[in-house]
Amino acid sequence: MLINSFAVAGEEVNLYSARKEALIKPIVDKFSEQTGIKVNLITGKADALLQRIKSEGRNTHADVFITTDAGRLYRAKQAGVLQPTQSDILNQVIPANFRDPEGYWYGLSMRARPIFYVKDRVKPEELSTYEALAEPKFNKRICIRSSNNIYNQSLVASMIAANGVEKTQQWANAFVKNLAIKPKGGDRDQIRAAAAGQCDIAIANTYYYGKMINSKKADQKKAAQAVAIFWPNQQDRGTHVNVSGAGVTRYAQHPENARKLLEFLASKEAQRWYADINYEYPVRTDVEPSALLKSWGSFKADSINLDQLGVNNAEAVKIMDRAGWK
Ligand code: FE
Numbered sequence: 001m002l003i004n005s006f007a008v009a010g011e012e013v014n015l016y017s018a019r020k021e022a023l024i025k026p027i028v029d030k031f032s033e034q035t036g037i038k039v040n041l042i043t044g045k046a047d048a049l050l051q052r053i054k055s056e057g058r059n060t061h062a063d064v065f066i067t068t069d070a071g072r073l074y075r076a077k078q079a080g081v082l083q084p085t086q087s088d089i090l091n092q093v094i095p096a097n098f099r100d101p102e103g104y105w106y107g108l109s110m111r112a113r114p115i116f117y118v119k120d121r122v123k124p125e126e127l128s129t130y131e132a133l134a135e136p137k138f139n140k141r142i143c144i145r146s147s148n149n150i151y152n153q154s155l156v157a158s159m160i161a162a163n164g165v166e167k168t169q170q171w172a173n174a175f176v177k178n179l180a181i182k183p184k185g186g187d188r189d190q191i192r193a194a195a196a197g198q199c200d201i202a203i204a205n206t207y208y209y210g211k212m213i214n215s216k217k218a219d220q221k222k223a224a225q226a227v228a229i230f231w232p233n234q235q236d237r238g239t240h241v242n243v244s245g246a247g248v249t250r251y252a253q254h255p256e257n258a259r260k261l262l263e264f265l266a267s268k269e270a271q272r273w274y275a276d277i278n279y280e281y282p283v284r285t286d287v288e289p290s291a292l293l294k295s296w297g298s299f300k301a302d303s304i305n306l307d308q309l310g311v312n313n314a315e316a317v318k319i320m321d322r323a324g325w326k
Contacts, residue, residue: 012038013257016053018046018067019244023278030273031264037257046072053081053249063252064261066108068244071154073105074310082247083255089263097305098243098283107243108265109280112301113155114239116202116209116227118194127230130159130240133201134174142175143190143199146183147320151205151242156320157312158240161304165315172323183326188212188220195223202227205242210279210292231299238300242309243283 017024021043028039044052046067053062053076065076076082077100084103091099098107115127126137133142145152159168180199187204191212194202212224231239246265248258264270271282276290288294 011036011254011257012040013254013261014040014061014063015042015261016049016062016065016249017041017043018049018065018072019043019278023274024066026277027265027270027273028261030270031261034264035260037260039261050076050079050081054079058251060249060251061253062249063254063258064246065249066244066246069150069154069242070105070107070245070306070309071150071157071242071313073100073243073245073247074307074313076247077104078310081250083250083252085248085255085259085262087259087263090266093266093284093286095283095285097303099245100247100307101305105245105247106262106266107245107283107306108262108271109244109275109278110241110283110301111243111280112206112231112239112241112299113151113203114206114299115230115232116191116194116204117230118200118226119228120226121200124228124230127201127232129233129236130155131163131171131233133178134171135178138178138201140178140180141200142178143180143193143202144183145186145190147317147325151187152203152320152325153313153316154242154309155203155240156316157309158302158304160312160315160319161308162237162302165319168316169319169322172319172325176323176325191227192220192223195226206281206293206296207279213292214279229296231297233302234300237304238302241281241301243306244280 025041028041032039053060053065067073082104086103090106094106187208190202190204193199209224212220215221233239246262248255252258268287271284271287275282281289281293
């Protein structure tokens with residue numbers, strides 16, 4: 001049977017995306033080309049979109065919600081705006097730790113949050129784990145963004161899972177004393193501050209480093225070239241990783257098309273493009289990272305189920321507050 005776009009005329013799916021249009025539009029266009037299903041794309045900030053789906057309630061136009069960080073995906077699940085999707089394809093190709101155990105959301109791209117060190121001032125042998133960054137030898141040498149950022153909350157949540165609340169509190173108390181400057185700006189600003197001599201060590205997501213290395217702005221590129229990646233916790237649980245991902249909304253009017261869109265985004269072709277466009281890792285183990293990411297070396301990733309980052313989020317925020325992490 002010949003299937004063309006005419007045969008499925010009128011089919012559509014509505015996508016609310018916290019990822020910028022440039023990071024999602026080309027690949028959903030491909031989906032439309034292949035399936036004849038039109039994608040209506042609305043982009044915005046993660047929290048605003050989540051709020052919008054919530055307040056639209058049963059009348060929401062959203063079928064699929066895409067956002068970054070498992071902590072946020074968990075928040076969407078807890079807010080009651082998602083529904084579980086059962087899909088043999090998704091369960092087969094997306095590793096279990098990168099999806100919600102009940103199918104409420106699925107990771108679609110992966111990023112790590114390693115340590116970056118200034119090559120002139122730090123030897124990699126001095127580094128080992130996130131835990132060790134609380135040692136006195138790193139006094140006033142570390143740059144990291146503020147604690148209201150979900151990436152840091154998820155990192156601390158992963159430490160709670162590994163070490164428990166009490167030990168993580170002790171770690172945070174000491175770690176905060178090692179910050180060189182009051183947290184401000186985004187991840188790229190931490191790498192820039194390190195390169196500029198304000199600190200020796202920065203913590204940042206891998207894709208920001210990739211963007212800086214390939215940046216047309218000379219200062220960004222130069223800053224990235226001054227640092228190198230250190231993959232922490234290779235002798236134990238592995239480096240902290242996180243995902244961007246998506247779930248089908250609770251009141252989706254096109255749940256079948258929504259599932260098809262998720263399955264498409266998990267396909268080998270889409271994984272290749274979706275990872276590369278933002279310097280991320282594919283979640284599929286049978287799709288290789290880009291040459292640039294490969295050049296950073298392979299590493300052991302923390303294999304914790306990422307829903308635990310959401311489960312531990314509130315406790316993580318409390319720990320950071322008590323430690324005085326601005
Ligand atoms: Fe980011």
